[in-house]
Amino acid sequence: MAEEIRAEMVANVMSVSVTAGDRVGDGDALVLLESMKMEIPVLSEVSGTVAQVGVQAGDVVQEGDLIATVE
Numbered sequence: 828m829a830e831e832i833r834a835e836m837v838a839n840v841m842s843v844s845v846t847a848g849d850r851v852g853d854g855d856a857l858v859l860l861e862s863m864k865m866e867i868p869v870l871s872e873v874s875g876t877v878a879q880v881g882v883q884a885g886d887v888v889q890e891g892d893l894i895a896t897v898e
Contacts, residue, residue: 830873834888838862
């Protein structure tokens, strides 16, 4: 079953650490967001393979936007 990781707030995407096909563990950083001059890592909530990355560096995400899908 796929796990969708979504943005919890409006933020700028500073960097993306994974691509589709990468193996990740529970707690691994997927992306680094910036909001109100704070850097916020978005972590995988499950172990598995990244099926989809929905953002790229320079994007602005809104609350609820898809960051990545991990299967």
